[in-house]
Amino acid sequence: MDAVEISAEAKCECLLFDMDDTLYPMSTGLNVECRRNIEEYMVERLHMEEKEVPRMCVELYEEYGTTMAGLKALGFEFDNDDFHQYVHGRLPYENLKPDPVLKTLLLSMPQRKMIFTNADKAHAARVLRRLGLEGCFDRIICFETLNPSEIQAASDSSFLLENEKNCAHSDDSSASESIESTKRRCPRILCKPSIEAFQATINIAAINPERTIFFDDSARNVASAKKIGFTTAIVGKEMLVPGADFAVNSIHNIREALTMLREHGKEEQIEQVLPPRGVETAVLA
Numbered sequence: 001m002d003a004v005e006i007s008a009e010a011k012c013e014c015l016l017f018d019m020d021d022t023l024y025p026m027s028t029g030l031n032v033e034c035r036r037n038i039e040e041y042m043v044e045r046l047h048m049e050e051k052e053v054p055r056m057c058v059e060l061y062e063e064y065g066t067t068m069a070g071l072k073a074l075g076f077e078f079d080n081d082d083f084h085q086y087v088h089g090r091l092p093y094e095n096l097k098p099d100p101v102l103k104t105l106l107l108s109m110p111q112r113k114m115i116f117t118n119a120d121k122a123h124a125a126r127v128l129r130r131l132g133l134e135g136c137f138d139r140i141i142c143f144e145t146l147n148p149s150e151i152q153a154a155s156d157s158s159f160l161l162e163n164e165k166n167c168a169h170s171d172d173s174s175a176s177e178s179i180e181s182t183k184r185r186c187p188r189i190l191c192k193p194s195i196e197a198f199q200a201t202i203n204i205a206a207i208n209p210e211r212t213i214f215f216d217d218s219a220r221n222v223a224s225a226k227k228i229g230f231t232t233a234i235v236g237k238e239m240l241v242p243g244a245d246f247a248v249n250s251i252h253n254i255r256e257a258l259t260m261l262r263e264h265g266k267e268e269q270i271e272q273v274l275p276p277r278g279v280e281t282a283v284l285a
């Protein structure tokens with residue numbers, strides 16, 4: 001470890017990543033296909049008016065964090081696993097290619113590395129397998145982690161992928177109690193960008209937000225993370241957004257973010273490595 005890394009580690013002991021459109025570029029097209037599948041689910045399974053679905057899909061996403069959370073809040077009853085299978089099952093995962101550069105980068109950094117995604121466990125596993133990033137993360141906080149079924153609630157529902165680091169989970173019993181406590185106060189689906197979801201993740205993964213950089217392509221997720229005390233990086237954007245300490249055009253710029261934190265503190269913009277990837281979309285936040 002060189003001097004820069006030692007100094008940066010003193011300020012940053014953990015890297016927390018969104019997954020979709022953060023660990024891979026939006027140009028893969030998964031986001032567009034996922035939204036199409038959600039709209040189809042709303043029509044085919046929930047029998048919603050077809051011409052109203054696109055507008056409702058966006059409005060529910062904006063109001064409740066995800067369209068799925070919004071549908072539940074409106075009182076629609078459906079199986080969570082069935083929904084996830086329907087919207088993710090036909091995604092063009094073949095568009096995701098192994099990213100050995102990112103893998104090498106992640107494995108070379110001493111910080112704890114975690115994922116915080118609104119997506120379900122099966123989707124996260126497929127994405128990370130396709131990207132060749134299995135074994136790069138200490139822990140993955142996913143839909144099931146924050147929204148365990150009654151069966152899952154009895155045990156830790158975050159997961160480790162095959163060949164993943166043998167990470168000691170700290171104080172899981174109190175984390176489970178924390179989720180149950182949060183769910184009692186907030187019976188809706190827990191997901192980004194709600195502060196409650198971030199707080200639950202902090203408790204589950206024993207994260208100190210003041211020593212963690214949070215990377216996400218969603219401006220609203222970054223804004224929430226900032227409110228709760230994280231150092232924040234908006235990914236895939238050239239310009240800072242409200243609540244972002246850094247803007248990184250590519251997830252390959254992780255190390256530059258750490259260097260900037262060490263040398264200048266926050267509110268600096270990282271030079272681009274890859275071209276910008278477009279605007280935030282309304283599904284895979």
Ligand SMILES: [Mg+2]
Nearest residue numbers: 020021284285
């Ligand atoms: Mg995202």
